[in-house]
Amino acid sequence: DVRHLQGFDHHEQVWLGRDTARGLTAIVSVHTTVLGPALGGTRIWPHTSFESGIIDALRLSRGMTFKSAIAGLPLGGGKAVIIADAKTEKTPAMLEAYAEMLNTLQGQYITAEDVGMTLADADFLAERAPNVSGTTKGGSGNPSPFTAEGTFVGLKAALRHRTGSDDLAGVRVAVQGLGSVGWSLCQKLHTEGAVLTVCDLDAVRTARAAETFGATVVSGDAIIAADVDIFAPCALGGILSADTIPLLKAKIVAGAANNQLATAEDGQRLVTRGILYAPDYVINAGGVINVAAEMGDGGYDVATVTPRVARIADTLSAIFQRADSEGRTTDAVAEAMAREIVEAARK
Ligand code: NAD
Incomplete structure (x- = not known):
């Protein structure tokens, strides 16, 4: 059916x-x-x-069409x-x-x-099929460090757009999920002086974050309403909804989780509350940018990946500016940009 x-x-x-x-x-x-x-x-x-x-x-x-198109990948x-x-x-x-x-x-x-x-x-x-990327044998391997780096530069671009500075010293960031991406993001944020609040279902991970980063540990429910400047969802999809958006104290949402908006209306709900949202498939494209590097001539070369991941910051800045000037949500602008890229190629 x-x-x-x-x-x-x-x-x-x-x-x-x-x-x-x-x-x-x-x-x-x-x-x-x-x-x-x-x-x-x-x-x-x-x-x-x-x-x-x-x-x-x-x-x-x-979503993968949008993600690769926006990241400028031939995929x-x-x-x-x-x-x-x-x-x-x-x-x-x-x-x-x-x-x-x-x-x-x-x-x-x-x-x-x-x-x-x-x-x-x-x-x-x-070993059994063609067209399997991201393998450890001759492939690009674990994408998470690149996803974390893209999320980090994207988060800083959002902070710069909002405040005019991307200095993280003393900036309060809540990170939901301390897995491959969330942990690596915390390391980068901590290195630049951000003050961390974290949560995870895994108590070992939260205890380690408290010890390593001096992070404040809160429960899964409390992270949404944490008194912070930036909320970085790095666990679940659907985390931004009619129920959770009214609870947010953060003025920026910038994290790696896929499908963060529960519904299309939630982008507008964030705007109404004055919250800047970094569209998920733009900010978390570091992993696919890394995998795509396998497909270039001469095979995978990590040196080509880093500058491409860094460009996520410029792409997000362009989306934020266009959203401001057109009075649209950032996710609507990102989707429009992706569709424009695909349509131009189709023509
Ligand atoms: P992961 O499985 O390594 O980590 C997820 C973490 O979130 C785990 O520590 C888990 O315990 C925690 N978690 C799960 N439910 C939770 C909850 N309700 N509250 C708090 N913590 C919870 O995953 P990952 O690779 O770090 O990816 C994180 C997110 O980023 C996912 O949404 C994923 O789809 C997205 N993403 C990841 C990549 C990548 O390269 N790994 C790329 C693009 C997008």
Whole structure:
């Protein structure tokens, strides 16, 4: 039943793969290949229905088109969703079946690691299928340090736009999630003198943050309302909603989490409260910029990545300025810019 998919963007291709014996139900979605081959990770997630898996794949692949277009990469948008619980249902047999599916796609989709998939899984797939990026063997490896660096320079661009200075000394930042990206972001913020408030479900991580950065630890619920200048979501999607936005004390939201706005209206809710929002797929593009470097002539060279990640700051500054001058939300401006880039290439 695809009735509730009406109203979605046109997507070039969607493949469904099923191997019940080996526990695979997979959806590969290619939103567009106008700018280049469709790249995006494979997410392993226990969706409760096939429809919600498809909707997830469609949204995520469209998001990858926007992310790569805005980052100036010669890549289209794709994404795959395997419907399974990565902790209990991910098996070598399932990944083998998925590799066979990738083999049938004739190179139209380039995959990488995403939620539920590890670098070891990417290596496993790469031994069996083409177009697996972000592997540790000859690939670009862990994207998180680059995502963190992009988020850091993007956060500073937001601070500069808001206050005229990007000096972080004494600036109060709340970081939600101390995983690969959040921890690395905290290190950078701490080095430049920011005062940190943090939360994580993992008490070991929060204790380490208190010890290492002198961070104040708060509960998951309290981080939204923390008395800070900047809120940096680095854990969950959907964190900015009609329920949470009224609680924010921060005047800037700049973090790495994907899909931060629960609904399209939440961008306007932030503007109404005078909060500057750095669109998630712009500020967190460091990882895809790193993966894309694998595809240049001569193979992966980390030296080409750093200056490209640094440009996230300029891109965000341009979005902030355009949002001000056009009286639009930053997420609306980012999407318009991405669509303009794709349409110009299509023409
Ligand atoms: P991760 O899994 O390493 O870390 C996530 C952390 O968030 C974990 O420590 C987890 O315990 C914590 N967490 C989960 N739910 C929480 C909650 N309710 N409250 C507080 N903490 C919670 O993930 P990551 O790679 O650091 O990615 C973080 C976010 O950034 C995700 O939304 C991811 O999609 C996004 N992102 C990551 C990359 C990348 O390169 N890793 C790239 C783009 C976007």
